[in-house]
Amino acid sequence: MDPTTSMYVAQGIHGIAYGMVLFLIASGLTIIFGMMGILNLAHAAIFMLSGYFCYQIIAMTGSFWLGLVLAPIGTGIFGIFLERVFMRSIRASGHLGELILTLGLSMVILGLVKVFWGTQSLPMQVPEIIQGMVNLGGLEYPIYRLFIIGMSLVVLVLMVLLLYKTRLGKIVRAAVSDRDMVNALGINIPVVFMLVFGVGCWLAGIAGVAIAPILTVFPGLADQVGMDAFIVVVTGGFGSLAGAFVVSIIFGLLSSYGIQFLSQLAPVLMVIFMAIVLAIRPNGLFGVKE
Amino acid sequence: MMKKTIKPILWLALLVILIFFPKLFGVYYTNVFVTFAIFATYAVAVNVLLGYTGLLSFGHAMFFGAGGYGTALALKHIDGLALMPAIGIGFLAAMLLALVLAPLVTRVSGTAFAMIHLAFGQLFYILALKLRHITGGEDGIGNFPIPAFTIPGLISIPLKGDPVNFYYLAIVIMGLSLWLMWFFTKTPFGQIQVGIRDNEKRIDYLGYKIPQTKAIIYVVSGAFSGLAGCIYGLFHNLVSADGSLGAMISFSPIIAAMVGGVGSFFGPIWGTAVFQVIEELTHRFTDRVELVMGVILILVVMFAPSGITGAVNTMKMKWHAYTASKAKMEKTS
Numbered sequence: 189m190d191p192t193t194s195m196y197v198a199q200g201i202h203g204i205a206y207g208m209v210l211f212l213i214a215s216g217l218t219i220i221f222g223m224m225g226i227l228n229l230a231h232a233a234i235f236m237l238s239g240y241f242c243y244q245i246i247a248m249t250g251s252f253w254l255g256l257v258l259a260p261i262g263t264g265i266f267g268i269f270l271e272r273v274f275m276r277s278i279r280a281s282g283h284l285g286e287l288i289l290t291l292g293l294s295m296v297i298l299g300l301v302k303v304f305w306g307t308q309s310l311p312m313q314v315p316e317i318i319q320g321m322v323n324l325g326g327l328e329y330p331i332y333r334l335f336i337i338g339m340s341l342v343v344l345v346l347m348v349l350l351l352y353k354t355r356l357g358k359i360v361r362a363a364v365s366d367r368d369m370v371n372a373l374g375i376n377i378p379v380v381f382m383l384v385f386g387v388g389c390w391l392a393g394i395a396g397v398a399i400a401p402i403l404t405v406f407p408g409l410a411d412q413v414g415m416d417a418f419i420v421v422v423t424g425g426f427g428s429l430a431g432a433f434v435v436s437i438i439f440g441l442l443s444s445y446g447i448q449f450l451s452q453l454a455p456v457l458m459v460i461f462m463a464i465v466l467a468i469r470p471n472g473l474f475g476v477k478e
Numbered sequence: 479m480m481k482k483t484i485k486p487i488l489w490l491a492l493l494v495i496l497i498f499f500p501k502l503f504g505v506y507y508t509n510v511f512v513t514f515a516i517f518a519t520y521a522v523a524v525n526v527l528l529g530y531t532g533l534l535s536f537g538h539a540m541f542f543g544a545g546g547y548g549t550a551l552a553l554k555h556i557d558g559l560a561l562m563p564a565i566g567i568g569f570l571a572a573m574l575l576a577l578v579l580a581p582l583v584t585r586v587s588g589t590a591f592a593m594i595h596l597a598f599g600q601l602f603y604i605l606a607l608k609l610r611h612i613t614g615g616e617d618g619i620g621n622f623p624i625p626a627f628t629i630p631g632l633i634s635i636p637l638k639g640d641p642v643n644f645y646y647l648a649i650v651i652m653g654l655s656l657w658l659m660w661f662f663t664k665t666p667f668g669q670i671q672v673g674i675r676d677n678e679k680r681i682d683y684l685g686y687k688i689p690q691t692k693a694i695i696y697v698v699s700g701a702f703s704g705l706a707g708c709i710y711g712l713f714h715n716l717v718s719a720d721g722s723l724g725a726m727i728s729f730s731p732i733i734a735a736m737v738g739g740v741g742s743f744f745g746p747i748w749g750t751a752v753f754q755v756i757e758e759l760t761h762r763f764t765d766r767v768e769l770v771m772g773v774i775l776i777l778v779v780m781f782a783p784s785g786i787t788g789a790v791n792t793m794k795m796k797w798h799a800y801t802a803s804k805a806k807m808e809k810t811s
Contacts, residue, residue, distance in 0.1 A: 227589045278779055283588055284534055285779050288736055291536075291729065292775030299769025411725070415600050422593045452608045459601040463582060466594065470585040 207440020232414020267389025425475025537599025572704020
């Protein structure tokens with residue numbers, strides 16, 4: 189490949205890798221929103237927290253793989269704890285209360301992270317096998333990003349199987365479309381909520397660990413990547429997994445090619461895209477009217 | 479009867495305290511009070527949207543910043559610009575921004591409305607950081623000239639480096655804005671916005687155009703937020719991305735409104751006062767203001783969802799019920 193094509197291809201794969209990470213965060217957000225009507229503003233902070241968990245596990249045990257498995261699980265358990273202690277008790281006070289509660293939670297998590305780990309960037313080393321470059325028909329490409337794409341695809345397939353092939357998935361999908369009816373059918377909705385919230389946080393946790401070696405771990409991570417994930421959910425349509433997936437990939441590509449051509453204004457492109465989509469379809473690309 | 483005589487006396491007392499405030503409390507607390515007045519006006523402007531119309535915006539900092547940047551840029555680039563036109567430019571800049579955004583944002587409500595504002599707020603924050611040649615990047619625009627307040631042929635009061643004179647200017651402008659917004663919520667049009675909050679469909683059936691009605695309120699809220707931001711910029715003689723457009727600038731009026739009581743006009747002012755006191759105290763012991771604010775938010779949402787004014791009202795009602803039942807008891811016995 190000549191240098192120009194290889195540059196385009198490299199940026200394209202970069203974009204897909206970032207899009208997959210965005211999708212891991214946004215999928216949790218959008219399922220939680222679809223089921224409970226809560227837009228969890230603490231999701232970005234939870235995503236960042238997972239990076240710190242992984243850093244801590246690596247610092248204690250020295251194994252990246254252990255961190256990759258345990259940090260998201262720890263994040264999921266933390267999410268379940270948040271749901272049980274905070275979300276459940278204020279369900280009655282409406283959207284406004286929930287938004288502000290999750291905003292408060294996110295501020296507290298950020299504040300505590302700064303207390304425990306400080307504000308500096310913490311670097312993270314990946315093991316030898318997924319370090320270095322691989323040759324893709326003349327293009328030298330970092331293995332780690334391919335590893336992210338592969339891992340995200342595995343998680344994605346698992347999620348699709350869980351949602352569309354199991355009884356639990358059926359219940360979740362039914363609850364997204366009509367929560368009260370499912371509750372009336374005798375299914376314990378609060379427990380399903382708790383599980384979904386945990387799984388959503390687990391997905392964000394995987395994304396947090398995946399992105400940590402590239403961007404390092406720092407408190408600004410929540411704002412930087414989390415904001416993109418929120419925009420994805422709004423643009424894709426609240427509660428729509430397909431929308432989240434499509435928009436995540438578009439945003440990943442927009443951001444990687446945007447940095448290539450308009451390095452100053454890459455973040456602006458996403459907001460412009462969102463504005464155009466919402467001007468035409470106020471409920472998002474795949475959103476249904478409430 | 480008591481209330482009718484006491485109220486004017488209380489207002490008069492407040493006026494006297496405000497006039498002699500710099501003499502009574504010194505320069506430091508005068509400056510604290512100016513900050514309080516600015517953020518109280520800003521919180522009320524946000525609450526006109528949040529409490530009265532039920533639209534939560536996570537990005538009002540963009541209006542606050544538009545006001546600040548508008549005035550600062552005008553004063554920096556236009557030689558000999560007088561003070562009032564400069565403030566007017568800041569006000570109009572925020573109003574213009576609200577007018578441009580209104581057609582897009584008034585079509586959605588609830589969570590989508592909040593998130594679009596989060597995104598746009600972040601967009602303006604990034605733009606202010608990246609467009610270095612216009613906004614000065616992270617350093618912002620500082621040390622721009624602040625003209626004296628003049629009425630041609632009558633008086634000229636210097637403001638730069640004179641906190642007491644600036645205090646009077648800020649108090650008058652903020653007081654006037656508060657009065658205008660209060661007046662606005664009392665008009666028939668202002669009552670419609672409460673109707674939109676409570677039952678949008680019904681107002682629609684009554685023949686009001688919902689998006690357009692929302693747009694007008696949105697512009698009012700944005701413009702007064704801009705005015706607060708403009709005075710804030712003049713007060714510090716600096717507008718910067720973090721100081722005027724940061725996420726905390728968007729969140730703090732919401733927190734103030736929540737703490738004070740959403741839906742009551744004076745609630746956000748009480749909230750800002752509490753907020754200011756807490757910030758003063760926490761700054762003395764720790765720099766983790768964010769953590770403290772987060773904990774306060776969680777506590778308020780979980781235990782006092784209607785804020786201070788709500789809690790006071792409940793207590794009042796309980797007290798009335800208590801005295802009424804006591805009177806009844808005495809009668810029967």
